[in-house]
Amino acid sequence: MFEVRRTRRPDGGRIATKRKGHRVEYRNLGNSGLQVSVVGLGTNNFGMRIDEAQSAAVVHKALDLGINFFDTADVYGGRGKSEEFLGKALAGRRRDAIIATKFASPMGDGPGWSGASRRYIMHAVEASLRRLGTDYIDLYQVHFPDANTPVEETLGALDDLVRSGKVRYIGCSNFPGWMVADAAWIARTQHLTPFVSAQNQYNLLDRRIERELVPACKKFGLGVLPYFPLASGFLTGKYRRGEAPPEGTRLALWGPRGQQLLSEQNFDTLERLETFASEHGRSMLDLAVGWLASQPFVASVIAGATKPEQLEANVKAGEWRLTPEELAEVDKLTRRE
Secondary structure, eight states: OOOEEEEEOTTSOSEEEEETTOOOEEEEOTTSSOEEESEEEEOTTBTTTBOHHHHHHHHHHHHHHTOOEEEOOTTHHHHSHHHHHHHHHTTTOGGGOEEEEEEOSOSSSSGGGSSSOHHHHHHHHHHHHHHHTOSOEEEEEESSOOTTSOHHHHHHHHHHHHHHTSEEEEEEESOOHHHHHHHHHHHHHTTOOOEEEEEEEOSSSOOGGGTTHHHHHHHHTOEEEEEOTTTTTGGGTOSOTTSOOOTTSHHHHHTHHHHHHSOHHHHHHHHHHHHHHHHTTOOHHHHHHHHHHTSTTBOOEEEEOSSHHHHHHHHHHTTOOOOHHHHHHHHHHHOOO
């Protein structure tokens, strides 16, 4: 049995929870009462880079370490495999896990196989529930904005799912700040369930969401769930200036898209950050994850893993809380002119 300790969030606001025997911190997701581990597990590798047995080993290790937030999507793993593997791995331990999945990405050809319309949502949620082997989804997220569907229709359908008990909370992903504000206003004025989270790309190299999305999330009570915390592996330091990406790595497989990350400006920033981390006796993984965990608006850092031992490093990295002075120094190191 775990002894529960409660500590104040860095912003002096909501309560964070720590379990004795675990190093993982738990934070409220936005203004909701849902508590998620500050380091989560992204499962887009399931069904692609690792098989069912390996996926189960990663999930079981995550649970043993105290990680409770598992992020997936219907499209991950080649249309459904990630959800299937995650559901099987959680058999018998469902109560210990918070499952976050997504819909809207294409799951087939034609207009009836993607989007955020009421018709599609009702099909998509049943398919995800079946693949996950559960009767409810903790956090159901719109993967991408759907320009063809009014947000009122999307929120109305999601509200029905919450009221039915099939979904507990709802969130958005890849939404700009103005869309978060618009959705919050519609939910408030039409008495619909509001979004409690926003999942967007956010890391030491890509801080664009700080301009508009983060202020909107703070105003309307959404927790931020950063994905690509390591900038697709660039921030680990395994890519070196003037050298081709190692064979089989994500940036090698991405081709021209990967080459964009391997810019001279990014390498300049990486080298400055490596020096900072070294001077503090830390690794780049510690800095990348710890910096995100030090942001009071971040609820959970979505970090992937293909091996159980990687989770130990992720959890350890999530323990570092940078001081205000250290955060200010990192701001200078990552500032783009």
